[in-house]
Amino acid sequence: MTVLVTGGAGYIGSHMVLALAEAGENVVVIDNLSTGFSNFIPDGVPLFIGDVSDENLVEGVIAAHHVDSIIHFAGSVVVPESMRDPLGYYRNNAMATRNLLNVAVRCNIPRFIFSSTAAVYGNPDHMPVVEEAPTRPLSPYGMSKLMAEIMLHDVATAHGMSYVVLRYFNVAGADPLARVGLATAGATHLLKIAVEAATGQRAKIDVFGTDYPTPDGTCVRDFVHVSDLVQAHRAALGYLSNGGPSTTWNCGYGRGYSVFEVIEAVRRVSGRNFAVQQADRRPGDIMTMIADTRRIHSAVAWAPQYDNLETIAAHALAWEEKLLQERRQGEGRVATG
Numbered sequence: 001m002t003v004l005v006t007g008g009a010g011y012i013g014s015h016m017v018l019a020l021a022e023a024g025e026n027v028v029v030i031d032n033l034s035t036g037f038s039n040f041i042p043d044g045v046p047l048f049i050g051d052v053s054d055e056n057l058v059e060g061v062i063a064a065h066h067v068d069s070i071i072h073f074a075g076s077v078v079v080p081e082s083m084r085d086p087l088g089y090y091r092n093n094a095m096a097t098r099n100l101l102n103v104a105v106r107c108n109i110p111r112f113i114f115s116s117t118a119a120v121y122g123n124p125d126h127m128p129v130v131e132e133a134p135t136r137p138l139s140p141y142g143m144s145k146l147m148a149e150i151m152l153h154d155v156a157t158a159h160g161m162s163y164v165v166l167r168y169f170n171v172a173g174a175d176p177l178a179r180v181g182l183a184t185a186g187a188t189h190l191l192k193i194a195v196e197a198a199t200g201q202r203a204k205i206d207v208f209g210t211d212y213p214t215p216d217g218t219c220v221r222d223f224v225h226v227s228d229l230v231q232a233h234r235a236a237l238g239y240l241s242n243g244g245p246s247t248t249w250n251c252g253y254g255r256g257y258s259v260f261e262v263i264e265a266v267r268r269v270s271g272r273n274f275a276v277q278q279a280d281r282r283p284g285d286i287m288t289m290i291a292d293t294r295r296i297h298s299a300v301a302w303a304p305q306y307d308n309l310e311t312i313a314a315h316a317l318a319w320e321e322k323l324l325q326e327r328r329q330g331e332g333r334v335a336t337g
């Protein structure tokens with residue numbers, strides 16, 4: 001029996017594939033490599049390059065590899081980009097998921113795990129936010145993920161599929177052995193920007209808003225290490241295999257850190273004192289976003305190993321240094337070649 005990981009060459013998907021392969025599970029990947037990298041896939045794991053909306057491709061992979069579970073990461077994930085290109089987001093996140101579900105139903109796939117996001121909540125009334133909170137996305141990104149959640153729910157009800165929706169909070173860090181990490185060009189996430197500053201690739205980091213009514217005036221987020229996040233997916237697979245009913249889980253640590261705290265953590269672990277500049281608030285930013293994690297912890301034995309901001313920062317930094325070194329070696333080869 002095999003797990004199909006869509007988007008398995010991307011940031012989170014590649015960590016998932018490594019974890020499954022290490023655990024001795026059969027795994028197969030579909031990825032169109034729009035933001036992923038084929039060299040992130042370990043030897044022995046089949047990679048099919050194509051879109052999850054390509055029903056013939058997906059059906060062929062499911063049949064050839066005896067797929068019985070799907071973990072669906074493939075999609076677009078940049079909030080500001082979704083504001084500029086809403087139709088692209090509805091295509092990649094909503095319509096593509098609809099096609100994938102169509103094939104999953106046709107092939108009687110019993111288990112489906114879906115990557116969703118805390119962005120489905122919009123600006124919650126209460127913090128930490130519980131899964132039952134109203135869903136009021138502020139961006140096409142959040143809306144497109146919510147649409148996929150709704151489709152999954154309806155399909156599961158009609159066709160007897162079981163699912164777990166994982167709503168991610170701020171995913172950060174990298175594989176502790178630095179085999180994979182966030183490599184997508186133009187990433188805008190805070191920790192990525194901070195480690196780029198710490199490694200001298202940026203002159204400074206802008207802090208978007210220092211006048212929020214929070215303890216230090218900056219926004220607060222619940223950062224979850226990518227390796228812990230993928231273990232939550234493994235726990236979800238086990239939960240469904242044991243007959244657990246369809247459900248939705250927040251996936252964070254339930255603790256918030258401010259933008260300034262993140263920057264300080266990166267300064268400490270790197271030993272480098274890069275420039276920090278106060279800037280205007282970024283439109284659409286939510287002030288505080290922290291997960292209420294009681295539901296996941298009551299359903300499965302998920303034991304995060306890297307629930308520590310400095311550890312997350314250190315792993316992000318080690319990965320960034322590796323990327324930088326590889327890039328310099330590549331440039332050296334071009335210069336001398």
Ligand code: UDP
Nearest residue numbers: 188189190191193206207208219259282285
């Ligand atoms: N942020 C910042 N400077 C940056 C990037 C991000 O001050 O260069 C802030 C951003 O305004 C937000 C927080 O860091 O308050 C987290 O942003 P990120 O884009 O990492 O994730 P989001 O919570 O928006 O999904």
